[in-house]
Amino acid sequence: MTTDIIPIISISRRYSNKEKLIQVICSIIWCLLGSGVIFGFASLKPILIKEGVYSFLCSPESELPFGKACDNQDLKLNKLFSYGATMTNLTSLVVGRLLDSYGPKVCGYIGCLLITLGSIILSYNQVLYQYFDAYIVGYVILAVGGPFVFISCFQLANTFPKYSGTILALISGAFDTSSAVFLFYRLAYENGFSNINLHVFFKYYLVVPLFIFLCQWKIMPSQSYKNNGSDSKEDTLGDIQKLAIEGLDGNGELPLGSSTSKTGATEDLENSEENDELLDNQSIISSKTLSNRRKSKIEIVTEQQLYKKSKGIFGVMHRFSASEQIKSGWYILIQIFTIICMLRINYFVATVRSQHEYLLGSYEQALRINNIFDIALPLGGVIAIPLIGLLLDNISTLYVLYILFSTSVLVGVLGLIKNSFFASCLGIVILTMYRPFYYTVVSDYCSKVFGFETFGTVYGLLMTLAGLCNLAQNKLDYWTHFVFNKNPIPINFALTLITLVSGTSLLVYINMHINKRHIEQISKLTYGSA
Template sequence: MGKVSIQVIQVVCAVTWSLLAAGPIFGFAALKPILISEGVYSGLCPVDNGGNAGDGIPCSAQDLKLNMMFTVGAGTTNVVALLVGWVLDNYGIRACGFLGSGFLAAGALSLASGSSITVLDPYILGYVLLAIGGPFVFISSFPLANNFPAKSGTVLALLIGAFDTSSALFFFYRLMYQNWIPNLTLRKFFTCYLVVPLFIFVCQLFIMPRGSHKTLGAVQKMEIEGLDEDGNLPSGEDGSHIIPDEEERQSLVSGHSRQVGPVLSSSSRRRSMWENYVESKLEKKTKGVFGVMHGYPVRRQVNSPWFGIMLVFTVICMLRINYFVATIRSQEEYLLGDAAAAKRINSIFDIALPLGGVVSIPFIGLVLDHCSTLTALTSVVVISTTIGVLGLFPSFTPNLVGILCLVAYRPYYYTVVSDYCSKVFGFETFGTVYGLLMCISGLCNMGQNILDRLTHTKFKMNPTPINSVLVAITVVSGSVLLIFVSRESKHREEKIKQLKLLAETTDETETPQQPNATYGSL
């Protein structure tokens, strides 16, 4: 079998297991009715409690416990991102795949045997294990984008689309459980699910590349710059994907191109001519944001306002998204005052969540390719605020519009944050910085349980007070982020203009044979 055929099979396998295992835990809204029907945590309810598995309405204690199951799982998924990046960078794709398949198998066994396990909480444990296994098998697939350098963006889009669609796993389970196979219990479903980790294990053993592979930073660099980790063209490429015009490419290679502007971004190594060309274009497109923290030690990067302000905004956005996913049914029941309408909203959400990411992927690429970083961040803040405001109206239509916006916004938000980290902090430290950002956000996300408890007790199931506070904090943190980036962007643009003017002045006084160090070198 040829090399290309093996590479295609590797990508197909990765997309397949991402569809089934990357992020099924985010389909919790679809799984929750089954958990209630199966009597999970029903023992927490008073004997005379009216709401039980029969009518699908959990008592307060049961509802809180079920929501905690999702809260801990969602938080764990983000926390483990830092560990996954480290294992991938040091031990490669196969090691991550083996670990991921092991966690997924353990999680499925725990959930399947939940009714017979009394030592630990098998449901929270099982959900956490699924939450750990997902990132291990999903994030470690990113380096496969390097199998096809000219199509790396397409491969990454397929993987991300598969991740977003993976939340549909529990939706299809709910359809089968409620309509066709009513005896498809948790034990039977998760026993069958063991086929997925077995498939991943076999693929890692016989199909996936051996040894260490590209780092997450190298993948991100290939996606944004079209260059390898050393700043050179990928093997077999002639630069046409970066500079379509052949004459301009030849001018660049010969060192006579005037399109290479001065760059501010620093690096621990000498940049290639291609890298200088691309970075000068990126600095112009991002209005000076690209490269602002490149080349600095990780400690200095994470202690900078560029990291701290984005961290606060990311924490709030993640908290809002996951809080809504866990409590959508109860929120809509209170706001609409109609259990049937709330159930309809919940059903629409179950379908829209996996579809939203897939539909929005092409538009995400267009925005990031043609808009500045500040414009992308502004759109994230505006959309996030709009979704929050729509969720405050006690009316079906605004809530439905907000939900449809949310399912498209969720992957867009994560992509913009990732894009921001790579452009601001650089590719050499991307895995650590982005992983740390997600890790801290995941830990803070555990506070979702406090918000849920306040809604049940202090506010008598009214979600408006909590949502109002979260929207207000979103506006404040988002505004601070935009003001800071805008100010720094203008400052950097002025520096670039001054550097360009200095370079042009130097060009006029130097002979043609003297290379201008400002432009970089071969």
Template sequence: MSLPSSRTRIIQVTCAIIWCLFAAGPIFGFAALKPILIDQGVYHEVCSTAASSSSTKACVEQDLKLNKMFTIGAVVTNATALIVGHILDNYGPRICGIIGSILIAIGALELSSFLKWIPLDPYLTGYVFLALGGPFVFISSFQLANSFPKYSGMILALLTGAFDTSSAVFLCYRLIYQKIEKIPLNIFFGIYLIIPVFIFLCQVFIMPNSSYKTIGTVQKLGIEGLDENGNLIEGDDGANFAVETDERTSLLSAPQGGEQGRPRGTSYTNDGTRRKSIYEEIIEDEITHKSGNIFGILDGESIANQLKSPFFILMCAFTTIQMIRINYFVATIRSQETWLIGEELGQKINEIFDIALPLGGIVAIPFIGIILDNNKTVNVLTILLITSIFIGICGVLQNFSINLIGIFLLVVYRPFYYTAVSDYSAKVFGFTTFGTVYGLMMCISGIFNYAQTILDFITQRYENSNPIPINLLLVSLTVVFGTSLIGYILSQQKNIHRKRLELEADSAPEQEIPN
């Protein structure tokens, strides 16, 4: 599609950043919202008579029900990714965004008690609709990465940073609630309706009807610095193109060209099928080396073969455990820390976490880029595994300082983990099937996330709120699936290296020049 004016594109990107900041993932600020829900008496009726005298501290039944509300919201958010990708590819970003705005509006109306005549749990229903709408408005914004091709990396970073920061919506509400005025839930979410209305109006009057790029193309742009045709990004004639072009920094310097819509250096078969361009050959060779020879290892395979591969199964299992660990901690941080270090210090940790979570993604962005750009895929996964294990160890020790270190690592680890999984999926499975493979991985992980409700119940009912046994179980599963994944990748790298040596040995006699 032809690009609209620079002014229009700037407005589009700005609007997307604003709505991602307020609507992409506010449900992950649950730890900040939970004290307000308790103070407002949400689900207080489930407490026994003996425990119902205080509304400032949740009874076990109330705590479990509130945590379940977040768990279902987290499940829905991740499981929706696959549906969003399908709608986005088939109906475009505008329809996707409009659907998202309507879902968020329904969620806000439920939580503001405006739809109380509907015989449903307004809190659970409202939270689920907020969770449903988030991916629609967030993922549909990715295509804006190519609204300014030379600054694709920056735009993606801003959108991702806005998503991570969106958990601060409930933090700001809690600070106002505790420090200034106790604004009731119905008033707050009534005001929050401004956000879905803003998104709807932006979609109708400002945003493009068709995508600048597909999700797979955006990922290709992020890793290779090339468009779907193997073009360089606009602004470079390719004269200074070098093999050592960095796969990430090329987002800010590489460029699109080619006469008559065809990439420079690209050849075509007789039936018009595009072969890889010169730029693709050079960059992919470099990325293959950087990734440890697994770049594109399953590219071109059928979806069925990709999903049956240990590359998918093991990464999906590892991703599932990490998602459960992160969301389980978000839901239960207060009770976990209270048991480990006492109520006063537990509350302090909770308050620090509420602030650190939205900041974590912003702080982590440059470090994530450096790690992904300068390490082989297996090394990235090793860093991911070691960090995850260390965070798990910090979470079972009864020491304030160590717990605090674990908190700071967790908020940085969360965006690192999501980005690493995305990067791995694109490099191993290719860009053509990226949306399906990555979306399915997130969907499966999200569905299994419901297991944290069972873990929470076991902790509260059978472990007397002691979080250590469950945390040790999750860390153990992390070690099992993480080491299995890394071990499998290393074995495949050895196989590739062995086959390459065999090919070189077989071709050696053919290269001899006869007398």
């Protein structure tokens, strides 16, 4: 009796290149239309005000121009975005787990259902408001649906491993640009189509989840794409990060169709003295993974090269479990910095008009700034994505963190300047490009510092806690309106100061530890050669 050995076939081989290309294109389209629309809140807010949403909170004596909200109405509207942004981040951790356990199709269907439900609630808000706050509930459900249809697309980077970076950039760019959906709605609403009220818009918006449903049903894979026959389901997002940063699959091998890793290493390592030196010196980079898998030669060489390129940051916590990583200063300090940066970004998005009404001393000027921001937000993401790629590919991780920190402080300082339309515009342009830069750098940091095997857990927790703390935005908004008499400078100053302290602490900590690690390495080499 003979036993035939049946090789594991990668799911990517079940589809032709044409089918895989269609899958990637469809995912980009639905990410563009449905993954991050809630971040276009600054564009939607003027429509909500003109449609009288929460106008009952204003006193009858209030004499405000049409389209301007009273304080209580403004605070209530801003809660829509605050809760929506918080739930977007909280959902990310859940999506990662579901993606590993049930695959991208299930995540896609869940996202489709949530976007449908959120759209229906927002469309029939007046009927449903007598039973619950349909605006907040609908907006939050719409926000929760976004990560399900967005994160489940990351595995498509494995459809064409050679172009994985490009695919991830296109998907991420589509997410950033999706805020333009509400921008186009506002432009239509304010230019002769005011009959397209919330009921009509969200009724037609149901076409988006319908499109996602048809794509999931007819063309999308049930399981995440894996390379070289890998059938691991432990951390799909970690494998994607490994592919993007190292150019290697979850087994530490070159993906099908690739001849070199991201650092230029090849499987032919015998003729390179530099590679021999890197293979001989494995005290920096372990020869085994956290799960005790022995690393391939090309994996070791690639990681040693990344260690050098990152100025000693890569691999610093790879040997530790997720629980040990979370207790370290490497995690705690980036968590604090991430919380404050996310809080600043989302606070600005929700209050851009009211802030500049005070800073510029003019409601009309504030409207102009709001209009510029509405256009710059999606456009900034598109422009920033290739620039971010160039920075990460050509500059060490440590210097990238310096750039992120400097940009964070600069944005904060520009938010303190009064009576300068130029400073306000410059701050908006920088912020809209800083937003995707911040998210990408934090993700890159987690991959390189904590490793790919724990990436889903560590990065998910990082974003979840940052999302929870984002609820403090409501309190900051209240203080701005009623404690500081609509003056945003005290809050902006405090946030900038905390950014300065937390960012400096992170960079000092990193420099101390990589210098210590470098000295220990020199001592070992000196002792070994003595």
